[in-house]
């Protein structure tokens with residue numbers, strides 16, 4: 217007896233790319249600042265797991281995000297002593313403006329990520345600008361970064377809902393995503409910042425995104441506050457999405473979205489993908505070790521499930 221309808225999972229890609237955000241999205245939300253040595257330990261564990269895209273920090277104001285105040289030093293060390301032995305790994309960092317770009321360039325970064333929200337209130341609370349002012353700031357960030365030979369990724373936050381304004385129209389979010397793509401972002405990550413999304417809503421958001429952007433330019437960044445992140449990922453997969461953000465151990469949140477939990481745990485995402493026959497290029501056992509390293513550096517248990525339950529057989 218067939219266990220699933222032949223129509224189900226027809227569009228699921230054979231391989232996907234996972235973009236790791238624990239060192240940035242995760243650590244920015246910890247009460248205690250993790251020392252540089254702990255961050256480097258996590259970088260090494262993530263690289264060893266086979267992850268090929270790792271966001272390591274943010275070149276934002278240290279007054280706004282003190283946990284990442286060592287961004288310049290961390291990035292310089294990673295670029296000088298980790299990047300040469302792992303040329304296949306793209307290390308990236310958040311940049312809100314031209315000042316952040318200068319810091320990224322000085323550290324030798326080859327990729328940055330710009331970020332903004334689809335809702336005015338979250339945008340203002342997070343980066344102290346209106347949406348229109350943010351677009352203007354990005355003119356002196358995205359273009360100059362591209363001219364300097366860097367790759368630029370974009371984030372749109374609050375796509376599935378804003379902690380201050382509530383519902384956000386998908387048309388608004390996708391228009392911003394399209395604009396970021398036209399300004400030079402190779403990929404735009406759509407963020408469920410507060411982890412409120414449900415599958416039918418995800419279907420509408422992602423379908424609109426795929427109507428507006430090439431499939432490789434669409435990524436999903438799903439916080440797991442209400443336990444719906446993996447269900448939403450399955451909807452994205454079924455629509456053909458090939459890029460997913462994740463945070464090892466489920467570390468993280470957004471300090472300007474109160475109560476938001478971390479991104480979907482990388483080990484839970486990879487477990488599910490590999491179990492579905494979708495290749496990630498990531499060694500799950502080593503990823504579980506990275507999740508344990510993350511727990512050790514923050515000094516508390518993390519919510520990811522697979523690193524606690526164990527891997528067992530992938531395809532029973």
Ligand code: HMG
Nearest residue numbers: 275276277280312315316331342343344371373407409470
């Ligand atoms: P501001 O106070 O409006 O900045 O902050 P300003 O331009 O008025 O400058 C004020 C001071 O900050 C000046 O210094 C600038 O030099 C300095 P002073 O003259 O007073 O000594 N400054 C900087 N310093 C270091 N690096 C910089 C920088 N820029 C200005 N790049 C700013 C504006 C954008 C800087 C601030 O609001 C900020 O840093 N915000 C970052 C907030 C943040 O990191 N939030 C979390 C990340 S977003 C997220 O988590 C969502 C995401 O995961 C997706 C999702 O889940 O949806 C990406």
Ligand code: MG
Nearest residue numbers: 241409469470
């Ligand atoms: Mg986030």
